[in-house]
Amino acid sequence: MNRLMRRTLAIATAAALLTAAAACSDDGQTPPAGVEVPGVTATEIVVGTHMPLTGPASAGYSEIAPASKAYFDYVNANGGVNGRKITYKIMDDGYNPANTQTVVRQLVLQDKVFAILNGLGTPTHSGVLDFLKTNRVPDLFVASGSRNWNQPDKYPGTFGFNTDYTVEGKILATHVKANFAGKKTCFFGQDDDFGRDSLVGVEAVLGAGAVVAKEKYVVTNQNVAPQIGALKAAGCEVVVLATVPGFTALSVGTAARLGFRPQWVVSNVGSDYQTLSKLLGEGKVLLEGVVGASNLPAPLDLNDPWTAMFKKIHDKYNGSAPFNGNTVYGMSVAYTFVQALQNAGKDLTREGLLAAVEKNGFTGPGYAPFRYSKTDHSGYGGYRLTKIEAGTQVFFGPVYTTDDTPTSPVTEYPTPRPTPPAVTLP
Amino acid sequence: MNLLRSATLLRHLALTLLAGFALYLLSLELDPFRNFQLATVAAYLCATAGLTVLTGLSGQLSLGHGALMAVGAYTVALCQNTLAEHDVTGNGVLPLSLLAGVLVTMAAGFVIGLAAARLRGPYLAGVTLAVAVAVPAATVTFDELFNSEQGLGVYVEPPPLSLGPYFPNERWQAWIALLGALLTMLLLANLVRGRFGRTLRAVRDDEVAARLSGIDVARAQVQAFVVSAAGAGLGGGLLAVLAQSVSPGAFSLTLSLFLLMAVVIGGLGSLSGAVWGALLLVALPDLAHQVSSGLVASSPAAAQRLEGNLPLLVFGLTLIVVMIAMPGGVQGLLHRVTGWARRRLPSR
């Protein structure tokens, strides 16, 4: 009895103390203190991202954010942007939407980042759109080709980076129409927005009835033989793939196993030669002739001035990591972001940054231009086609641009890329 | 006897009110991110408490509680969105949706429980494992309803304006989740203390003896599954409300396994163990990040490999050590420590 009394007394005391403390805290009637811009001081800009650094989905993707960071380190070593150094906080979400919720809140509420940059993945990032909107955090250059990011009315602060999957489908289909007319064309895609949006694009150009057979896969089932077998049985001669790299490799490998050798036309996500050849090992010879799409310079082509520039920065600031398509991607994101910061001017605000992105006018390593405007928040508006020849991936043909409206035409984009600024390593 | 029972009930009620008051004060003190974490702990607590009843009390193993949480989460999401589409909004709607989530999950738990009552040990583990894999996959098969991998947004009312225009949303979320968790703990604590708890313990310790003393073993096991599913459903529903979205990736096999590990490390013996488990689920990724971000400064290459893997290694080792050396988990350890201290320091 005595013990119980003492305990109760202790708890009551603690409670009283807490109440007293609580009385001093804000009660929701006053705005939170401070009018300055979150994450921005006279010398620093704090930016955050969420990426899968661990787990099965992290293969390859885990190299993107460190590459962006390396580029920021290079910029910082040259004095930063308007005297401010960029701090890039990389959070691992393991491609798990529940983790994304937590780490993005940590970045916004605790680390008080100025903006979220290049958050990766459709299922992961979709979940935080509302949260970022409520907190008015700029949500730039989302790393996925979903059309979700392009909803300026609903999510005014969100902008995509990748060319969206429908635009991509239209461009791939344009190539098919021009070069493989009269051949039986089929489609194999992931059973989500990626595959669906891509198919919309393909059918917009070829016509709804022109795709002879359509098959889908889910990432949790690695036996694609039943699907590839169906494509073979349908007599497909050209197969458009909307697949992630692992499933491009599985599709090509399985088809070879079944004695099925169509012309593969592969989406950007799943057509990086370096990644595919690693997955296929000795089977990489099967990749000869595969047509893909890309908008950024090839990492192996050091004659490309942009690749050369990124390689120099990579060697100095990201030395131990491999230099590949993911590195080029990460650096391109960082390059564009720095441009946006510069355009936003010295008095950096969140509104100013969003206005600068909507104003667009960005140039850089990408072949196609960005679509950004007041009414369009999707990323790049096109692709150039690639082909795997004699163990390397080379660009061919013109740069194509279009938008995700099924009826709008696919046009050639004649403006060449600018030459990159000279690299000055301190 | 009756007096004693009502005394237990009163004691639980008083404890819950006290805990609620302390947590209310705590939520006023915490910054928004910590409040969100507090809300997440509360949501997980509903699920871990349910799992503790199932695994700790009735001795049934479930590797599929993450899937049950998904059932609750998707039900809440669909209810909230459908009601909002028909312009039924207001703060009374959410409790209804959560209730629907709990009921639907209980129904799912009943079905799994029926199968589970006929299975033991590894067979039960295997079936629940298959459940954990199959439920997220179902969202792809029925994508018109569940929107595949991308999941659904969840319509959630902002905090009521009477709290003030600048009232932090995270504190409001914490209140909702804490209310759910306290209610769960109160109900489960009473259930466990009563006849139901005794029946389950009897079944767990010796099925034959339980049967001989007139207990319908299968019935008790199904009931345990249903009660446990209710906790998981509420937990999942609350998570959906906190995240304002649901997607299959958030309720993967990993979540199911982590829930089980959390309650084991927390301590299967009592509901307090579930609290430790829920805390662990939220604290672990946070700790992991702090460790690995400390490493990034020294060696980026090494950090990239360690990031994420190191905490898993530690978690796995802890699990093995706990299971072998201190089956009572954290709560059991605390119990022993306080017992030892009490013997050492006799009451003045």
Next chain:
Amino acid sequence: MDRFVFLTFDGLSKGAVLAAFALALVLIWRAARIVNFAQGAMAVAAAYAAYTVTTATGSYWLGLLAALVGGLLLGALVERAVMRFVDHRSPLAEVIVALGLVLVVQAALGMVYGNEFRAAAAPFSRTALEVGGVPLLSRYDLFVFGAVLLVLLGLALLFTRTGVGLRMRAAAFAPEVSRLLGVNVGGMLTLGWALASAVGALAAMLVLPTELGLHPHAMDLVFVSAFTAAVVGGLDSPPGAVVGGLSVGLILSYVSGYLGSDVTPMAVLALLLVVLLVRPGGLFAATVARQA
């Protein structure tokens, strides 16, 4: 009809690798009365050993040998260092410790080898021989069938014709009595774990070339299918595991081919439930339904 024939042969070749893994689960069940939930992770660890050796020497067969030896050693190590100390009265403890092992093994592999997928080489061509335009089986599939048959025969000989096999079963079924009769129960357990782990390693070597490749999580989903296969056949019966493996392979192939690849997890669950509720001991249960 062509489609059906094609899916049948695809299912059989997929089923053969599942059968190999199910055999490993049956072996450990017979030797220690537990389902080793860490079997997949341990097998992947052995496959990484093979990868290291194959990369260094260029020989698939030396790699395979390394996997088998690695599997033996890892199995013995896990039994001696961990499982021996687990409370065997409740299956709960064993399952949870095994899950802990999964975390440890996968994290360690991730730290050493990174999270990249690595191509797993196959020793024979995987190009299927065609009959009448329908691709049937490849030389690699025949190799897998051969390996599974060999393991099946080996296990049959071990458990029915040798004293060691008899002692292993005795030690698993009735440890106390066996000890009284002079059986080295601890030694038998270690041996059982080592052998099961080696068979698991072999299974991983057979599975990996048919999937995405080598990765710390490569066997996670295979485990679920293989477990289903083992249960369908009855955890006690090696021939049951093979029949179970082939049936699961066939069902997965038909479901994926006719209904869609996203339906397979639900098909696995349905199959498991039907078999367990109708025949709790599995299709090949020799004894009355055993509950633990």
